[in-house]
Amino acid sequence: MGLAHFFYGFNPVQDLQQDIQEQLHGLDYELDLVAVEQPGKEVLRLFIDHPGGVDLALCERVTRHLNHLRAEYALEVSSPGPKYRRHKEIS
Numbered sequence: 001m002g003l004a005h006f007f008y009g010f011n012p013v014q015d016l017q018q019d020i021q022e023q024l025h026g027l028d029y030e031l032d033l034v035a036v037e038q039p040g041k042e043v044l045r046l047f048i049d050h051p052g053g054v055d056l057a058l059c060e061r062v063t064r065h066l067n068h069l070r071a072e073y074a075l076e077v078s079s080p081g082p083k084y085r086r087h088k089e090i091s
Contacts (some may be wrong), residue, residue, distance in 0.1 A: 016036060016044075017033060024048070026064075029047075030051050031062070032049045033048055033086065035047045038060065040076040042074060043074045045078075046062070046078075048062055048077060048079065052076070
């Protein structure tokens with residue numbers, strides 16, 4: 001039996017995603033954290049979206065704003081791609 005049974009319902013990445021989204025709203029209220037992936041123990045991959053589009057400068061601003069996370073993780077910040085449509089625009 002693994003430890004997962006003792007932590008049923010505990011999702012640290014989901015908690016981290018909510019915390020990051022709140023921090024990003026402090027940078028720019030229109031920033032949307034689409035997804036957070038943790039492909040490795042020390043890597044966080046963030047996918048962001050913005051009504052004005054996502055470019056390298058915005059990814060750099062987000063990385064600088066979340067600089068405190070770089071003590072524990074290597075951050076990868078990017079757009080989900082041009083085919084992604086914000087859920088807020090679809091509704």
